[in-house]
Amino acid sequence: MAWGEFILALAVFLGSHVIPARFRGPLVAALGRRGYVIGYSLLSLALLYWLILASGRAPYVELWPQWPWMRWLVNIAMPVAVLVAAVGGMAGLMAGFALWGAAHLVANGDLAHVILFGLLLAYALFGLALGLRRGAAMRPTWPRLALAVLVWLALYLLHPLVIGVSPQP
Template structure:
């Protein structure tokens, strides 16, 4: 029964993420709820189902794949501030390439975080999934975080191909001239140089979010993240 719950939770979570990929359904919901209402409703739904999925993985029969070591916890604790920092600068930033970004206000000559990577939030998910896969060496969590890792990597290319089909290769090339999919590739190749300074507000949000996640992890998830 516990495996069945895990399977149902995973299916429900993945099914809801077909909504942003379907322009017709997403358009209908945005027209009904408004863009802000859609974003809030989808975010709450996704968080609720993710909470169920993580809980279902914890309740699934324990099948060890590798033992947990203290150094694994240190790795996860060092990676998570990076994940939260990237997410803070990615969500609602001008970014026509990613689902978490705003389609308006993007300047190809001054791409901001998009100059580091066109898919910052998905790369944050890759880091989150890899770090939690390392520290959770049982079958259920291996499936959970492994699927997140693979789908995040596949999703990057899928989203870019879909955007190219929608706006054309020439327009995509113009928008992406000073960016890269691989993190920091545009910087290392000299196609982009950081300009200005990062938003202090977003930095403050990241610090607050990290502190909240660290201190509430045991209350919400049931396990302390401390090494």
């Protein structure tokens, strides 16, 4: 079962992003657009969290070593990723998610994390392309900027407790 949990978490996470397309109409009708978005977002976050934890429990197969500059890269990229996600609508969210995935891909050179962050990066880039095609505009406002700072600070400070790894270089 060494890889079993990771494969199951990955399949459920990916399935949760494919299957709802078939049920979106009835769910929006039943829950309302806001209810659907909140429910689906919470489900996605919970499944992403499980997937991240499962990737950490998968057997460690090193593809490249971790160097100190890689953690610096993540610590520089994450405030930018959160800021872009906070002010850019759907395209910004996907751009921030892509930056998050790319930085973590570089910093985590084991097989399970390369699969995890590589797939999430590809998914985010696909979503970014769709968002840009729709002409999504960035809307930086002071409340969104303040929210971005608070979210980044929470992610940074809670990372050791929630993920089990310190983001400090």
